[in-house]
Amino acid sequence: MNDTTIPAKPLPKMTPGAEHYWQSATREQFVLPHCKACAKVFFYPRVWCPQCLGQELDWVHASGRGVVYSFSVVHQAPFPAYRGDVPYVLAVIELAEGPRMMANVLHCDPATVRVGMPVEVTFEDRGEMKIPQFQPAPFLRRTSRPWPQ
């Protein structure tokens, strides 16, 4: 097959309670849900608090900082949309606010990614949306190889 067209990457499915999260990301703002009753900041957004089951929720502007909790460098594209990306980093990021989330670590050589590495949020275009992603935090950027963009 000489098919060189790479399909678009998947968009997140809209799930109850998460609309504001994605709308914010599309404006390049990284927000986390916060429970008014028990003050828990949690991930992922949903219509109740997973700590106290309260439904009075609002949003906090997150620092966008975190560290790599764990990761894997993917060498075999799981589906055609990722054919042009391998090797890429699939990681679990521990946010400064406490919760963990999944993301890719972008804008770096995958071989340089380490557990515990400080990262900061960045936003990746996905059609009409943007999704939160992470990249090495600035002070690391100065000590390592130059980054694209």
Place this chain on the structure above:
Amino acid sequence: MTGAVAIAAVSEMKPARYPDKDGHALYIEVVRQLLAEWHLKPGDIQGLLACPAGMAGGGSADIFVHEQLYEELGIHPLYGDTMNAGGATYGYMVQRAAVAIRQGLADSVLCIGAGKFPKVSTGGAELMARMVSHEAFEFPYGTFIPAIYAQVATRHMYEFGTTAEQFAEVAVSSREWALRNPQAATYGTEPLTVAKVRASRPIATPFHLYDCSIPLEGGAAILVANESVAKRIARQPAWLLGMGEYHSHRNIHQAADLKDIGCGRAGRMAYERAGLGPGDMQFAQIYDAFSVNPLVFMEELGLCPRGKGGAFFASGAARPGGNFPVNTYGGLLSFGHTGDASGLSMIVEGARQVMGVAGDRQLPRADIGVVHSYGGMMSEHSTLILGRQS
């Protein structure tokens, strides 16, 4: 709750690709083999638990499979259901069956599954990634099952200095066992070495191809029974001495601690209910979608010290002749992974070792062993303790 319950009969197809059999035909073949091997009579099956085999159907599920099966068997069970918990399905079936039998709902319950692992290179990877990762907060990041499991491996390497070569040792050990098991998919092939594992195609760090289980098709059946039925059917039943269950998370990023992912919690419950401890175990059968699982779960189950899983497998202790055999049928890594039915294989082998019918790979010491399975992305856990004396 009292009353002895045992696994009285087991049967399993050889994992392979069966292009002429759909999921239902696989189910029928499993039942046919069980009946032929154990000469069961209709009255021997009073309950029926089956799995909807969603992977085999390309994501759709046959939610009425147990109805079709009991009708074809011509029986009218007093207890029945179709249930799914991924790889933990069958551990939970044994646990549910035991509870039902102890409550007197049925004297025996047939636990059965058949499955087809989707072909990874032709859309299977995407299908399964969608099935096992959050559609909003994981899948858009390019999830891939090996890379999800690798999160546990990478974290273990970070916390304890475990090496990729030590994960490879798990695959080497499993192959040694598979070469003694004519029913294993890799029977008659060559032994693996750490170098061969590391030289195989990289999939997702730290895993190479031979760190991954072999996607195939098959199925198996387990008859759980009360004391009188078990003693009538089996010369040496595999008595269920303890059982534990724990549901941790669904999506891997929600796991509270990747080195305490729920396996140990199920294990501790099982030991406690059996009145036994890890030191009483003589072997372990541990669900192994990837080489990381037996290494980390040996630690979680208290069978080796925390952080020493790598050293344990590198020592050869898990291999034939070793002092603590693990996955004596070859594991999903070398026996083969039958998709929705994969959670049966380690229970079947645990029972066979205890029943003393494991052929050339029969362990000299198999009085008590532990069988651990899990479903999803190491999400929900089942531990069974099997023994020769009730």
